[in-house]
Each structure stands twice: as C-alpha cells, then as structure tokens.
Amino acid sequence: MSRSLLFIPGNNPSMIQNSDLYGADAVIFDLEDSVLVQHKDAARKLVKFYLEQFNLLSCKVIVRINGMETPFLKMDLDDLTYDYIDMFMIPNATHGAIEYITNQLKELEKERHLKKEIKLIPIIETPYALLQVKDIVKMSRVSGLLFGAEDYSMNMSIKRTKEGSEISFARNMISIAAKAYNKEVYDTPFIDVNDSEGLKKDILLAKSLGFSGKAAIHPRQIDLINTLFSPSQEDIFDALRIIKEAKKDNKGAFSIDGKMVDAPIITRAKKVIEQAKLYGLIGDGDV
C-alpha cells in the first residue's frame, strides 16, 4: 500500500541518486514521457545500473516503461526484469497490452529464476482504457491503477482545470473498478508544484473518492500527500475507541457519543488502525 509515488526522470543521475530521500512510499523511475527518444537507451541503462549497484532504496521500486506502441517496450522489459523491481507502470494501458506484457514477464521471470512476480500498474489515460478498466484491473498481475488525467484530457479534447470537474467521471470509474477487485488506486499528479493549497484540495478530493494514494511530480509534494493519505490523530483516536468498545461489547451494534456503531464502522476502524501501524503512526502496544 503506497500513499505517495514519486516520479523521477530516468535520465537524471542526481535525482536518481537522491530518489530514496524524500519519504515517498514508492519511487517511479520514468523511462517514458520525461525522457526524449534519443535518451531512451541511456536512461534505461542508468536506471538499471543504479538499481544493480545501490541498495539505498527503502521504498517500493516502480519503473514506468514505454508503451506497446513504441519500439522500446521489449528493451525495457529485457533490461529491467530483475528482482530489484517491484512493479512496472504501463502507459497507454489496454487489456491487450497488459496481457502481452504479462506473458513477456512470465517468460523472463522463469528464464531468470526471479524470486518474485513483478506486478503491474496500468495507467488509465485514454477513453478506451476507461471503457476497459474493469477487465484491466481484474488481471492477476495488476496490483493497482494510476489515473493519468493529463493524457486522458488530451485524448478527450477537454481542458484540464484545477478543480477537476471534467475528470470526475473518470476518477470515480477508476476508483470504483479498483475497489471492486480489491486493488490499489492512485490519483493523477497535481502539476502545479508551487500551489500547495491546490494540491491539498486535490488530495482530499481523491481521498474522498476512495483513492489510496497519489502520484507526485516533485519531492515537495510528498509530505502533504503522505500526511493527508494517513489517518489523522483524530481518526486514530476514534478508531481505537471503537475497537475497544467492540471488544467489550459483543453486541452487533452499540453507540459511542450517541452515534451508532455497527459492523461496517468497526471494519473501517480496523482499517484505520492497520494503516496507522503501517505508516508508523502507532505501535502494536497502542492497540
């Protein structure tokens, strides 16, 4: 489970070198949009050498590879399918592309005796992908979805706004699809890196729609994303009270401060506590 996923251009040595320092739960080394065609080989080699040489990363390692429509996909998979990768992020995802990549990975993993299965995060960034989202997300190798609002808007010929009403249907659809199959779902990056108030609103909106995290395009966005996707102290306090009362009272429903507590609320409280433990906000002894 990741709250923040930080994009790092795959052709920038100094940013790659420091990629683990910003507190992101996952780092996405980008070989796609941030890398010019003439630098694709150099970027792939740089990311590969970094991941082979250094064991500094304490976060999840994701590589955004190039899409099916490019000649680079096969080289990306050939060069990078190793145990140091947790996930590949797939741009311009379609059901067919994910199926193709899954088959390629199966072969490479078997041939190289990898210790684990590399998961996939398809980016839903075309109207076609949105229509296929249910079929995409239910594939076993898919661990979560990323919404790519910029490309989606371009493909829809619509203008992006900060409040995002034009992408609300897509956001809802992607979130519902992911939740229906119990997968992670990550919101599109907020592209104005100087607007922290705008970022805050965008995060809270995504959270309210069920997104589990958000991609970031600048390290300074990480703190806010992590904070707002973590349970608040108030949430944790309430959840602890609910769990304590639920343990005491074996009834199906009871009340706290005049508000009814039943099974879904207890389940939600347990999730809050799980998250709080995961992010180091409470210890085992606190529960």
Add this chain to the structure above:
Amino acid sequence: MSKPMFTSIEAYKNISYKKIEPVLSHTTDKFKSNLEEVLDLLSLRDGMTLSFHHHLRNGDGVLNLVMDYIIRRNIKNITLAASSLFPVHGLIVDYIEKGHITKIISSYINGPVATAISKGLLKDQVIMQTHGGRARSIETGELVIDIAFIGLSCADKNGNGNGKYGQNAFGPVGYSNADMMYAKNVVVITDNLVDEVKEDEIQSKYVDYVVVVDSIGKQESIVSGTTQITKDPIGIKIAKDTTKVLDALGLIKPGFSMQTGAGGVSLAVANEVYNIMSERNIKGSFISGGITAYFVKMLEENKMDKLFDVQCFDLEAVRSYRENKNHIGMSASKYANPFDNPVVNNLDFTILGATEIDLNFNVNVTTDSYGAIIGGSGGHADSAYGAKVTIITTQIMKSRMPIIKDRVTAITTPGDSVDILVTERGIAVNPKRTDLINCLSGKIKLYSIKELQDICYTITGKPMNIEKGNQTIGIIEYRDGSIIDYLYKK
C-alpha cells in the same frame, strides 16, 4: 613574535588580555578635497598596513579606489588588513603580482584574490582570522593598522558617520569599530556628505580626515551569493531534519536565541523554525550575526525581541536597521571577540555550513578539497564556540565528492566546538556531547559520523587522498590568535 599553536578551544581563558589605548585624532581640519591630498598628509609609504571593511560586500568600491592611488604612487610591500575580500576586488591580483601588496590579513577571501593567493603569488603570507579574532588582534595591538579606510554612506565634515543613510546605505559598521579606535590614522570616505550626523557609529574623535568621492560602491551588490531559502529538495530535507533535531532538543522555546548563515539551507532552517514559532506562539530573544530579510520579518512580526547585527546581508536588513530600534548594530568585538563577553556566547544554537567535515568533527570552510582558498571563517569558529549547540548542515557529497573526510584539508573550526552534523542521509552527534545523544536517543535516528562516511562511500567510492603542497602560503588563526592550520600553495 611567533604565534602559538592551537591547543584547545578553551585555551584563551589562560591568556591575559590587555587592550591597547584607543588612538584619538589630533587633526582639526579634517575635511579634505581629495584622497590624494589625504594620502600625502598621512605620508602613505612602503610597508604600511591598511585596513578596510566589507559591509558593502561584493559592491565595495572603497578598497579599489585607494589601491588605485597606491599603484600610481608605486608604493610597495603593503599589508592589506581587509575584513573580507570579494570577487569585486579582483583587480588587486595584479598588484599582488607586482609586489604592491605582499601580505593579506582577512577573515574571508573569495574570488580571483583567493585564487592568486593559493597559487602562491603573495610574497609574504596570508593570515585567515575569525571575525572575533580580527577584533581581538586589533584591540591588543597584535595587528597594527597604519591607516584605516572606512567607507560610509553618510558622514559629516568632522568624520561622524554611519552606514544607515544615503544611496549606498549598508547597515551597521561593526567590522570597522576596532579599526576606528585603534588604527594610527583613520580616513572616512563617503559619497554622501551631510551637515549633521545624529547616529554616529563612526566618531569624529577618532577620525583624522574625511574625503568625498563619487561613489563608495554599489549598494545592490551587498546581496551576493545565496540569501534566499533553498528550493533544492535535498536542501529542504536537510533543513527539515535540522529543525526536527532542534525541536527534539527543546531548543525552540520562549526566549531562545539563534544564529544562522545566509546560505539557502540555513535560511530554510530559519523558515522552519519560524513556522514552529508561529504554530506554538513562541517568541525568541535574539538573532545575531549577519541579518537577512527573514530575520527582519521575525522582528517585525514580534517573534523576536532583538536583532544583533554585525552586517546586513540584504537591503531589507539595511532598511530595518534604519527603522527598527530593536535592530541593533554591534561591533565585531562585541559580536565575537572571545575576550569581550561576546554575544555569540549567549546563543542557544547556531546553524553553520561546511565545505568539509572530518571524523573528529573539525570543519573546513576556508579551502576546497584541493586546498585552494574559497572563503574563510568569518564568524564560523566564533559562533561555533559560543553557541550551546552548533549544528553543521551539508549535503553528504558535492559534485560526487564526499564531504566527510578522514581529516579536513584545512581546519577552520575545531571539532570540539561542533556538536551535530545533519546531512540528507543521516544525522551524527559528536560523541563528546553525550548529553545531546541522550536527549535525542529514541526520538531521532542517529548515526556515527563514520557510518555516514561509509554510506557516502557506497555511492561515491573512497576518493584518493589529495597530497598537500609542500610550500606554506599562510596560516589559519583560531579566534584566540593561535595557529590552527596552515595553507599550502596549489
């Protein structure tokens, strides 16, 4: 008299300190029409020691103006006692090569002059002092100044003046205070002659002559280098982690005092501290040292009682110094002279940078890792000694060069006065500060400085040692006047 070697940061306590008598002026007709006439009256000649201040920093025009006369008169073997030298003073490289200037005593040298000295062009030696050490050496008569040239943005015909007013206002004249009182002769150079000066930091009774020139420099070039909060994410991370350390040590509390440099990371720390002060409604007592707009904001928002200013780093600070009664100028001696019960001794914490730091926490801000001069202590060693907690903030590597060395190329500030190192890859506390280690234990993850060096080596590899040259070109003086290290020809 040969200088003693450095033994301990506390050694000054065993030294008897005696100031010489201030030198009063006996001239009555002080106002002269031009500099040439003044230099004739003072019999400027070979072998003299001339002093200058650097309040206009890279905008200073006074030193170059005086040097021009020296060249025209073909005066040789001058000792230049300038509180700092900047790139704007680059033309004196030629005068060094031709033997007009043969010795330099300063607290900070950056730019072409530094490069020339490192190449061994200076016939005699360079002495790198601290700001407090410079004041001490003048007050005791160790550094004898024949003529002090004091550029002022506002002065009257009798030599009373300040840096508060005028088109080239620069703030307090703290670095010239000792020069004014103890130099054998004092010349005020101004581009703004007024009838009467009410706030006379420079006083007529010490001033021999006053000269008006077209310009003493460029006020706007006071702002040199970084005086803005860093936007570099690594710098911001270091600043946030530093603030966490300060908070965990309980140092951000009502009445606290601090000093930071004007670098981007230091200012980012100040900004983080400001945010905590705002959140918790904490008011501090004072900020000292070089003053920037960020500190002015704290004063004007009533988050700090006072600013004790030895130099303004930007024009907002200059404005504040003119307008705010609690923005108080101080002399370099009051700021940092170990024998003057200095302001730095009352600091709760200071945030400083480093070009290099070593396994014994010694810090170098004088040279680069090849031994070339790129700066100097300024108030580094002074505030490190005085503050209860001294924190060094630095990236663990710069241009793929590890910053943590086995032994720094040159010691500017001894490790015994350095407490904590904060890098982007971790925090180390000087093992001698067990009190700090105990306080941070369980709150902040700590590494030994060796562990941080090893982490850095996993990225950079261990660089080859760079051999020092075998010809010394000068010394680094600790604040008490002892030799803490040598400088070598490149």
